[in-house]
Amino acid sequence: MTVNRRNKPASVNPIKIGQSLGAVLALQGCYRAMPLIHGSQGCSAFPKALLTRHFREPIAVQTSALQEMDVIFDANRNLEEALNIVLSKHRPDIIGIIGTELTDVAGVDYATMLKSYKRERNMRGGLAFSVVLPDFRGSIESGFSATVEAMIDEMIQQVGHRGSRTVNTRQITLLPGSFLTPADVMELKEMISAFGFEVIAVPDISTSLSGHLLTGFSPLTRGGVPLDSMLQSLQSGLTIAVGASMERPARRLHNALGTPYKVFNGAMGLKATDEMLHFLHQISGEPVPLRYCWQRENLLDSMLDAHFQFAGMSVVSALEPDHLYSISAWLEELGVEQKALIASYETPVVAGMEREVWIGDMDDAEVLGGGADLWISNSHGIAGAQRIGAAFMPAGFPVWNELGAYMSVSVGYRGAMEWSNKAGNLLMQREAKHRESSVRHR
């Protein structure tokens, strides 16, 4: 409907995270990968610390460690040095070079440099690509999808000359958006494979950031989709993108290979899950597995149980665009009042939403959401929620005030149930506290 902005010059308590962090996240979902941020070392240290704090896992990332003079004279010399070290020391399968605002403003051409680097060293077998992600545009969401797009682009180029492609109609490529947790990606993979499909998620954080203890420490990513599976995904008969931001990489596959695609803007709540399962049922010709029929009943029953809790309640949500869309659709089903919706930046999907959306920060959430009962945002919102007296529900990135946030499921019937219960419980506890404080002593 409408997209608004409050008129203020500075960002106060930003929701937005740098795009390059989204790129680092995307690469964590690829096996034996190394994201290499072309910038000063702070630009990799901050994302590393933040991702570590959220996922409670070591995070693979390196930097070209630019200093003032390097930027002015020859930034690519640092990049070359970094590539040499990373390649010889760790032998990654995948390297993603992530350009920052610094290289962008300085006008560093690392794409050409990478090309000649690969030519000179006769680099084959691995996947090395670059992506331009200055932080004065977009946020974690756009950085993530642009990186997946660049990765797919590179794959297409690499196999492009190998003659015609055989299509495997029983195989589906899943492109999960940045707002999905490792557990969400796992749930989506299960849902799709329950209809008899092979699924290859690109990237696949469900097997890298979900907390397995198996392989000990490695400076490269552990888990995630291996390169050969990624290349194999080019033969999929269909692409499923979850989150509108993932439409671009899906379209890239379509344009280059003719792979049809289906985009699900949202993945949360009864209707979104219905839609997805119905679609899978139709394209596979398989019946919807019994366990989902059960889960649907469970969800509806729990929503009935909880609806007393939500009656008359209001919510403020401040999230990345796709996530906001998804969560808003779920809130709709709970029957709560959506007092304010705040997105980190503007995308077509939020601009097209039926409700009014504000582009802004946590401060806007605080001002526009005054009087709300529930506050949904990343952990940066805790203080704001406290100030307006709302119950705080962590969602998105980063979340540091809750254990296992990265393993919480929000998609599918199970996810909707888990989240409805969580939201309901928070409201219940808040009410109990209020009641306690209003007890009169005689």
Added chain:
Amino acid sequence: MDPIRKDEFDSEACGSKAPKSKPCPRPKPGEAAGGCSFDGAQITLLPIMDAAHLVHGPIACAGNSWESRGTLSSGPSLSQYGFATDLNDSDIIFGGEKKLKESIDYIAGRFAPPAIFVYSTCVTALIGEDMDAVCKEAGDRLGIPVIPVNSPGFVGSKNLGNRLAGDALLQYVIGTGEPEPELPPGVNLIGEYNIAGEMWDIEKLMNSAGIAVTSRITGDARYKEITWAHRAKVNMVVCSRALLGLAKEMESRYGIPYFEGSFYGAKETTYSLRQMAYLMNDRDMERRVDRLTEREESRLTQDLRPYRKILKGKRAVLYTGGVKSWSVISALKELGVQVVGVGTNKSTEDDVRRIADRVGDDTEYIPEGGATRILKTVRERKADIMIAGGRNMYVAMKEQIPFIDINQERHKAYAGYEGLLRLAKELTYSLANPIWKLASSPAPWDKEVPYDR
């Protein structure tokens, strides 16, 4: 932006006694770890809790870093707000100075802070924004100090950023105010950031000995108290190489003697308190300190007994920003923990000498970062526990090594006598946790024992 006089700062940031020929090593592409100078500047200044801290640049510098430290406030929380000019494409092309000016006005108008710190970042430095001029103009117009902090990330390490922040304090803050007349002469604590509330434990001790704090630089500080730091009688530099320059400059400008000390471990704590009283030149105070430290130490010995029994002979690898290493080693030694490996990547020769004084010959020095290198030491030296910063925490978890967080993000205060006891407890809990056994034993079906009907 003024050119950063690199050579000079670099050697000073690593410690003034580092020879000129060996400046801070340049971070190595492909192998670098650790934050940028902008990060370092924030570490030093953000604990000024009532001030506003505005980051001038595109979103990532602020967006990825706000609310990431464990420095606590006893009251005002404005410094926990994340303010950013959040520059976009056109701001970069046409310049962000207008937006900066408007942002300063906005913050001053809405939050009425006693001061605003404005941080430059790589891009605003690169495109040559005249931050100093904007700050000066805004400060004059608004009637509050608006302080430029010229420490963009690409000038160097975190350490250098600490030092540049110290310079900003010297240039714009210290000496601009006068204390309330009833404030007794006291000590400045420099480089103590109140991580997990450590400052409060230290102050409690100082209060018990009748030593007043003049200014906190900067843990749980208020802007005003830093303006009168020049009225202190003594400066204590709390295990912070980077702010040593600040203390030296204050000595030459205001004649305030300084000493370097630490509050990690009972011995260091006692030494620091004694040193304060001695430099205050107050006999009564010295006697009070003696009584206090004796009492505290003997009580601590009692309290520590059960933990010492468990910790004796345990082996630890310590990896923390060079400056803190030697003081933490002292603390560990008092608990009977042997340090078998220690990080020295940010240490100066002075630091290394101090480390060498405290550890035995067969301690391995780990000169540069990288989790692989630390893990190798843990394995080769058969360490029981790893003590490092949060970034390495999950590295240790993956290898199932007990771990204690010693850096910025931690939630436990380890300073002073109380802190040492807390450290002993934490070490014990960590080592004794049942998870280590559980995680290393296989599932029953992996044991290959035939089923016994």
